[in-house]
Amino acid sequence: MWHYTCGHGAAGIQRDGMVKPHLHPLLGVPVAWFTDLGPAHRLELGLTSDRLSCDRMEHRFTVADVGPLQWWPKAARLLRLSRPVRTELEQGRLPAHWWVSFDPVPVLVAEAREAS
Numbered sequence: 001m002w003h004y005t006c007g008h009g010a011a012g013i014q015r016d017g018m019v020k021p022h023l024h025p026l027l028g029v030p031v032a033w034f035t036d037l038g039p040a041h042r043l044e045l046g047l048t049s050d051r052l053s054c055d056r057m058e059h060r061f062t063v064a065d066v067g068p069l070q071w072w073p074k075a076a077r078l079l080r081l082s083r084p085v086r087t088e089l090e091q092g093r094l095p096a097h098w099w100v101s102f103d104p105v106p107v108l109v110a111e112a113r114e115a116s
Contacts, residue, residue, distance in 0.1 A: 034063060034101070062107060
């Protein structure tokens with residue numbers, strides 16, 4: 001499992017050795033996102049930069065402990081997301097390859113690399 005992030009996100013992860021959840025504007029809860037796709041697909045993972053100015057695929061971190069991760073389709077049901085919210089997040093993407101955590105997730109900082 002991997003977490004992709006931009007340069008300013010990578011600095012905190014390298015410092016702490018953890019991916020920490022951040023408040024998601026559509027979900028209303030802090031969440032961190034992960035994938036089982038090693039070679040990432042920007043559009044399919046929702047890692048476009050259409051709402052942010054940074055490259056969200058600049059760095060990739062390997063998850064050290066998958067215990068806190070939940071498969072996105074299951075987490076979305078637990079969050080009781082409305083159909084419009086799920087559609088906005090998932091449409092045209094591969095949500096079956098998304099994993100989330102509501103808790104910090106340790107990563108292998110020594111293996112962090114530029115994803116480009």
